[in-house]
Amino acid sequence: MSRIEAENLVLVRGGQRVLDGVSLHVDGGELLGLVGPNGAGKTSLLKCLACLLPCAGDVRLDGVSLAALSPRERATRLAYLGQDGRLGWALTLVDFVALGRLPHRPRWGAWRLCGEDEAAIDAAIAVMRIDPLRFRRVDHLSGGECARARLARALAVGATVLLADEPVAALDPYHQLNVMELLARQCAAGATVITALHDLTLASRFCHRVLLLDRGRAVAHGEPRHVLTPRNLQRVYHISAMTGEHHNERYVMPWRCQPNPD
């Protein structure tokens, strides 16, 4: 189990504060959802947490600053799934998922996968239920299949922390639920997951806590029912939302645009 903490993250781009003093902490077994309108800083925050963007502030993994770890060590402990779904070359799905094992391979060694690598790849493919597509070229996959292959690649890393940027963006409702259930299962198994989401109902149902961002600032942080309130949604998204409960689980349905004061 890993605990990730970020303290006072500040990112300035083009003279604008993309992140303005954001702090958070997530323990092992916890699923944190990052929500907020477009341009709120969700992707930037995830990239800063993965050390993909240089920012002021400190990110610590189990008490050790991420900056102090070598890129290779960082890569084995923290998996990142980006928003960009474009894949470079037409590898077979199994070869694509195997890319997740790159940080574990010897730098100058042979390209052959060891037993541990193959077990991690098989497990990731099985968990994502894409075994029948194992030998299909990734450029022949549908959008949903491709999204699941990318998530399998991230899972194959075998890291204790998973940072996923809108992992359900390209998926139909069935696969959206499927991926969120999978992330929840990963957390139940001890993983630390931080994911950016646009679907407020999914965030409300599956995340243990959510961090509501607006213009680079953390507006609210806590349990979904305390953060995704009609008042907060109106303030940040400029929408009125319908909220309710179904089978003791809360849903949040955006209903109508409100006039934007800006």
Next chain:
Amino acid sequence: MKSTTLNAALLGALLALAFLSLSVGPVALSPGEILLSLLPPWPDTAALLDEIARVRVIVTHVRLPRVALAILVGASLGMSGAALQGLLRNPLADPGILGVSASASLGAVLCLYFGGGALSVWATPLAGMACAALATLVLWQVLRGGASDLTLMLAGVALSSLAAALTSLSLNLAPNPSDAEDIMLWLLGSVSDRSFDDLRLCLPFVLVGLLLLATSGLGLEALTAGEDEARSLGIDLSRLRATVIVGAASCVGASVAVTGAIGFVGLVVPHMLRRFVGFHPARLLVSSALGGATLLLAADLALRLFSGNRELMLGVVTALIGAPFFLALVLREKRMVA
């Protein structure tokens, strides 16, 4: 097909072509004569020694440098093309896209324009390499600023356009028709009439370049998942870019400086072989080097066999073989996708 099988097949074809290339010419040589001329002198009768010496001159002074240069330049272009396509994740990338080939050509052309070719046989290739180094330096400065692949490509296109414009200007202002013809011949690319001196000049740069490119496999493989993902997998992208750019510039700059511009090899060879290595950018590197050397040697052999009184230029032949083949591949791929 396994990549080791492919590489073995390419190596076999390369050796066969090299042997054929050594034996074909105005004086046809048997395999035995070629082997004898490559071995140390054999103590025998004076008449036999004379015959061996005659064959040895043809093989070692005329045909061997040509074959070796074709292999070296083909390997450079092939591996550089594969590495650049992997780095930019673009199957249309080739060594020409960075502007290094055009800059090396410009250096050689300027040398010919100012009559440097008459001063020393090394003047033209050295000028070519100096200009290639200058272009690499510009690209390095762009990279140091943390440029994206798109910025790098745009910088390459700008460099390439500038070098092409200055080359055209040199042709336009050439003091006499024979200078203009020299320049034109250089621009068409050739490995004929080259000596071991040319080979010695470009060999260290080509070897260093090939070595650098060969180390980029892991990073290129990771880039398949995307730039951010590759970095999250522990790849230092700035270092990877620098390795590929310096490696490609070193081999291609040195090759073009010695042989003139030879197009299409860097573009078409990785494209032809990619399917056979399961689309793995890392496995494509060595295969493309072998494939590039084989293609260039085959093209050189073809022009020697089928040229009439006036020998065709190698750059023209590679484009004549490569372009229709490339078009057929693209059309086939389009049909398969449809």
